[in-house]
Amino acid sequence: MNELRLVALSCTHQVRAGDDLVEIFLSALNGSSCTLEDRDVVVVTSKVVAKAEGRVVNFDGTDEHKAAIVEGEAVRVLRRRGTLRITETRHGFVNANAGVDLSNTDAGTAVLLPLDPDRSARAFRDALRYRLDVDVAVVVTDTFGRVWRHGVTDVALGCAGVSPLLDLRGTLDGNGRPLEATEVAIVDEIAGAANLVLKKAAGTPFALVRGLDPSFFGAGSVKDSIVRSPTDDLFR
Amino acid sequence: MNELRLVALSCTHQVRAGDDLVEIFLSALNGSSCTLEDRDVVVVTSKVVAKAEGRVVNFDGTDEHKAAIVEGEAVRVLRRRGTLRITETRHGFVNANAGVDLSNTDAGTAVLLPLDPDRSARAFRDALRYRLDVDVAVVVTDTFGRVWRHGVTDVALGCAGVSPLLDLRGTLDGNGRPLEATEVAIVDEIAGAANLVLKKAAGTPFALVRGLDPSFFGAGSVKDSIVRSPTDDLFR
Numbered sequence: 100m101n102e103l104r105l106v107a108l109s110c111t112h113q114v115r116a117g118d119d120l121v122e123i124f125l126s127a128l129n130g131s132s133c134t135l136e137d138r139d140v141v142v143v144t145s146k147v148v149a150k151a152e153g154r155v156v157n158f159d160g161t162d163e164h165k166a167a168i169v170e171g172e173a174v175r176v177l178r179r180r181g182t183l184r185i186t187e188t189r190h191g192f193v194n195a196n197a198g199v200d201l202s203n204t205d206a207g208t209a210v211l212l213p214l215d216p217d218r219s220a221r222a223f224r225d226a227l228r229y230r231l232d233v234d235v236a237v238v239v240t241d242t243f244g245r246v247w248r249h250g251v252t253d254v255a256l257g258c259a260g261v262s263p264l265l266d267l268r269g270t271l272d273g274n275g276r277p278l279e280a281t282e283v284a285i286v287d288e289i290a291g292a293a294n295l296v297l298k299k300a301a302g303t304p305f306a307l308v309r310g311l312d313p314s315f316f317g318a319g320s321v322k323d324s325i326v327r328s329p330t331d332d333l334f335r
Numbered sequence: 336m337n338e339l340r341l342v343a344l345s346c347t348h349q350v351r352a353g354d355d356l357v358e359i360f361l362s363a364l365n366g367s368s369c370t371l372e373d374r375d376v377v378v379v380t381s382k383v384v385a386k387a388e389g390r391v392v393n394f395d396g397t398d399e400h401k402a403a404i405v406e407g408e409a410v411r412v413l414r415r416r417g418t419l420r421i422t423e424t425r426h427g428f429v430n431a432n433a434g435v436d437l438s439n440t441d442a443g444t445a446v447l448l449p450l451d452p453d454r455s456a457r458a459f460r461d462a463l464r465y466r467l468d469v470d471v472a473v474v475v476t477d478t479f480g481r482v483w484r485h486g487v488t489d490v491a492l493g494c495a496g497v498s499p500l501l502d503l504r505g506t507l508d509g510n511g512r513p514l515e516a517t518e519v520a521i522v523d524e525i526a527g528a529a530n531l532v533l534k535k536a537a538g539t540p541f542a543l544v545r546g547l548d549p550s551f552f553g554a555g556s557v558k559d560s561i562v563r564s565p566t567d568d569l570f571r
Contacts, residue, residue, distance in 0.1 A: 101532050103341040178569040185569060193483035202517075242519075246482045246570045247429035248490070248561050250500045250520025252527070264486045281438075283478075283530065284486025291488070292528030294519065295547065296339050311531065325484050333414040333421060334482045334570050 101312075106133060107296040108305040113205075116153035121226040123147075127305050135227065137234045138316060140308035142293035143223060145241040145256050146200055147304040148213045158201065158209040165201070168209055172197035177335065188212060191326035192256065193335075194243045213239065216257025217320040224259040236260030236316060240290040246334065253294035255286035255321050262317040263324035284325060285315050337548075342369060343532040344541040349441075352389035357462040359383075363541050371463065373470045374552060376544035378529035379459060381477040381492050382436055383540040384449045394437065394445040401437070404445055408433035413571065424448060427562035428492065429571075430479045439538055449475065452493025453556035460495040472496035472552060476526040482570065489530035491522035491557050498553040499560035520561060521551050 110127035114120065124143070128135060135141075149155070158164055162182050170176065173186035177193065186197040190212070198212040213219045220237040227235055239257040244250075255263070267281035293306040329335045346363035350356065360379070364371060371377075385391070394400055398418050406412065409422035413429065422433040426448070434448040449455045456473040463471055475493040480486075491499070503517035529542040565571045 101343045103528070103532050105339040105341075105528075107337045180569060245520070247563055247568065248520065248523065249563050250518045250523065250561060252520050252524050254484070282486045284481070284484065284488050285531070287484065287486065288488050288527035288531050291524035292339070292341075292531060295521070295524050295528060296337050325486060327483055327485050332483065333416060 101310075103292075103308065103310040105292055105296045105309075106131070106307045107293075107303050108133065108307065110303050110305055114147045114150040114304075116150065116155060118151045120147060120151040121223060121230065123151075124223075124305055125230070133307055135231055135233045135235060135307070136309065138236075138309075138311065138313065139233075140236045140238060140261060140289055140311055141223070141227070142238050142240055142289065142297075142306040142308060143220075144297065144304040145198070145213055145216060145239050146203065146210055148216065148219045148223075148239050149200075149210050152213055152219065154211040154213060155204070155208050156211065157207060158204075159207070165196075165199070165209070168211075169196045169199050172199055172211055187329075187335075190216070190256070190322060191328070192243075194241075198241060212241070212256065215322075217259065217322050218257070220257040220259040234260070236311075238286055238289050238293075240293065242294070252287075253290040253297075255284075255290045255325065257321050258286045258319070260316060261286060261289070261311075261319075262315055263319045263321055265315060286321060286325065337546075339528075339544065339546040341528055341532045341545075342367070342543045343529075343539050344369065344543065346539050346541055350383045350386040350540075352386065352391060354387045356383060356387040357459060357466065360459075360463075360541055361466070369543055371467055371469045371471060371543070372545065374472075374545075374547065374549065375469075376472045376474060376497060376525055376547055377459070377463070378474050378476055378525065378533075378542040378544060379456075380533065380540040381434070381449055381452060381475050382439065382446055384452065384455045384459075384475050385436075385446050388449055388455065390447040390449060391440070391444050392447065393443060394440075395443070401432075401435070401445070404447075405432045405435050408435055408447055423565075423571075426452070426492070426558060427564070428479075430477075434477060448477070448492065451558075453495065453558050454493070456493040456495040470496070472547075474522055474525050474529075476529060478530070488523075489526040489533075491526045491561065493557050494522045494555070496552060497522060497525070497547070497555075498551055499555045499557055501551060522557060522561065
């Protein structure tokens with residue numbers, strides 16, 4: 100049966116710069132009834148990745164300082180409204196306030212995005228293979244708003260071991276005609292699905308996804324496959 | 336345990352105008368090992384909803400005719416590139432080609448979007464309650480592109496019995512400070528998650544989601560909660 104299962108791992112550890120995030124994940128895994136299997140997908144929120152990597156700065160609590168931090172993380176500000184900035188980051192992500200995070204941070208600090216979330220995902224995946232001899236995919240996620248629709252959803256900032264885009268171009272439909280518009284952003288759908296089991300306020304940063312179609316596993320990065328270049332974008 | 340399960344129901348029925356879609360769903364359900372339980376979410380792709388509702392028009396196969404159909408379904412064309420139009424539909428959705436669908440359609444036809452997908456979802460939910468005495472949510476989904484990111488994902492066009500937005504504003508983080516940016520578009524995350532188990536080419540239009548947090552169930556519509564008004568939108 101084509102069945103997908105998602106589980107949030109309970110974890111209340113407050114991640115700090117220099118922490119071994121894989122070790123923290125393995126503790127959470129051991130505290131659950133889950134084991135890791137080949138072709139599981141491990142979803143990790145970008146905030147704990149950033150904290151472990153030391154992507155934390157002092158923040159004095161003022162709107163002015165917030166704006167300065169945000170503009171320091173942005174290569175371009177696309178829109179401004181009140182204290183909100185829609186920005187393009189060094190990674191090419193377009194998001195609110197350059198992903199600078201003031202929730203669930205230590206007092207007097209702000210958390211930035213990981214410098215290279217694909218690399219973070221690859222390192223996490225490699226560490227799991229080394230420690231557990233298991234071949235899983237890893238997706239690093241964050242919460243983004245959308246242009247035409249209210250509400251935020253989680254999307255992938257980085258990935259390893261899973262194909263970011265499922266390319267169905269050239270596939271025929273049930274009537275033998277080619278499918279249209281058929282590069283599916285698998286990693287973003289995984290990120291959003293995982294968010295349905297991750298409780299934000301409880302601070303659980305890890306989810307497991309099991310049962311993903313075997314054809315979805317493979318190489319690729321969010322940076323190369325998902326991020327749209329400004330010249331390819333009709334709305335920049 | 337906080338676990339979410341998603342299953343695609345096998346269904347090869349070719350839906351036609353006037354078909355009883357709930358009956359077709361129940362046949363697919365009976366052919367699976369699943370039963371329907373209170374607080375399941377039934378995901379139905381908008382294409383079969385539209386077909387059953389007779390939202391099908393003749394299409395001569397030319398680019399000119401395609402453009403005419405698309406522009407007839409749009410209240411506004413935001414961008415044009417080649418044969419692609421980024422449009423605003425009567426519902427307020429912003430999508431490619433007004434959602435006009437030329438894949439998995441009968442020869443010589445194009446499928447439009449349902450007139451009122453929230454109403455379609457409510458009718459489907461009410462019929463399941465009437466026939467099975469079960470209280471489920473229903474989400475009607477379609478495949479949309481995104482502005483800043485490559486690849487398409489499934490989103491909700493209509494819903495019933497589930498809160499479209501999970502409102503975490505006012506919720507405190509692990510350190511007792513208010514969370515930011517915290518209206519989560521639950522219905523869109525459900526739609527994307529379901530797409531991970533729905534095989535496009537195989538034409539399976541039904542998925543079940545089990546284990547959604549009980550607090551996510553409630554009233555609301557995609558039209559009222561998710562669709563952004565042009566005046567609220569920074570990119571229109």
